[in-house]
């Protein structure tokens with residue numbers, strides 16, 4: 001950097017006000033590295049005191065702070081030094097607050113989480129905005145004229161910002177609604193294409209093992225699909241984007257990228273390609289690509305800023321999914337340890353649980369149940385008797401009949417099972433399998449004596465499967481009944497122990513086909 005430019009940059013003073021130290025520090029660090037002089041303040045009160053003796057060229061302030069809020073600070077700055085550009089930092093996408101701030105005179109806003117490139121774009125835009133209205137950022141603090149002082153320009157700018165805020169709101173809604181990772185990728189691609197009005201868009205998934213990128217979704221390529229096309233992570237322009245974890249907007253005529261760029265009219269010429277990364281655990285996992293023609297010809301900094309916001313939100317959602325998957329697999333791991341412990345005491349339960357689950361899925365299919373019911377049975381089935389872990393050996397392994405007390409302890413396994421699994425936050429259908437698989441159609445079962453359709457469907461299905469397997473398995477105290485005898489017994493109990501409709505589904509299921 002030449003010394004004249006370095007001096008000019010250092011003369012530009014930026015105030016950062018945020019009660020969150022981590023945000024303040026990172027913002028100050030990033031802007032400081034660009035050569036600007038940055039002062040940090042942890043409250044609006046401290047900022048106001050500093051403003052009495054110092055001038056600032058740009059002020060970035062959080063909206064929500066204890067004591068005076070960012071909105072209070074904005075009002076005071078607009079009274080004392082109306083020309084100073086103020087950028088609001090919003091912790092949540094609140095359109096109302098941001099619009100209010102723009103009406104009072106904020107020039108821009110950053111919605112957390114924001115990308116660092118977005119921060120720089122917003123600050124530069126604020127400085128340039130002050131210059132374009134005739135104010136010199138190096139001029140004295142109180143000599144600033146009101147930002148966008150012409151009413152028409154101010155109104156247009158406010159309209160643009162409201163539009164931008166609505167888009168941000170839509171982005172937040174769409175991304176937070178997305179469930180699976182593929183859903184997030186697809187939605188990100190669709191929104192990015194709308195924001196940039198780009199002709200074509202694609203999603204590339206990074207394979208960390210073989211350092212390849214493969215296109216998992218694309219749009220705008222017509223029947224000339226590029227899905228499953230593969231590229232190397234080590235080739236440009238991908239390598240730079242992956243290494244720097246920031247976006248690249250390039251013009252290319254590289255024949256190796258011809259398929260990605262899509263068909264072109266006339267001779268091959270340099271065409272724009274925007275690549276933006278999506279990260280998870282600080283690793284680039286996906287690249288979003290935009291190419292072909294863009295609606296406005298070139299992308300404006302506002303559009304890029306929106307795009308980066310979209311990528312930040314998508315990355316955050318991916319992080320959340322990874323986090324809950326981690327927590328979930330830790331809990332499932334712990335539960336599996338419990339199953340193993342139970343299996344070690346009573347070897348019958350291990351094979352029994354997996355067989356019953358398989359039978360129950362077959363009955364559910366025969367009944368034409370929804371995928372949700374089938375998934376719930378598949379997940380909760382292996383755990384249905386986990387409560388037996390709390391039953392003492394002399395009862396659990398007893399070969400003769402139970403006393404009344406012993407029976408009560410044995411029957412408590414359904415309630416204990418539900419208690420053990422509670423931290424998993426099971427879905428209602430899954431919980432029903434564990435808690436109600438010993439309820440009876442005629443109301444004579446346990447734990448609650450529910451009857452008929454009061455018993456959740458998944459539990460009614462499970463009950464038939466459970467009894468069928470108990471009859472057809474060899475136990476230490478009796479040999480297995482034949483399939484036919486078991487079938488007759490299930491039929492006999494239709495309408496008393498079991499839901500007749502489910503008995504019909506059982507009779508017509510795959511289980512009985514092979515007998």
Ligand SMILES: [Fe+2]
Pocket residue numbers: 384385413437438
């Ligand atoms: Fe059971």
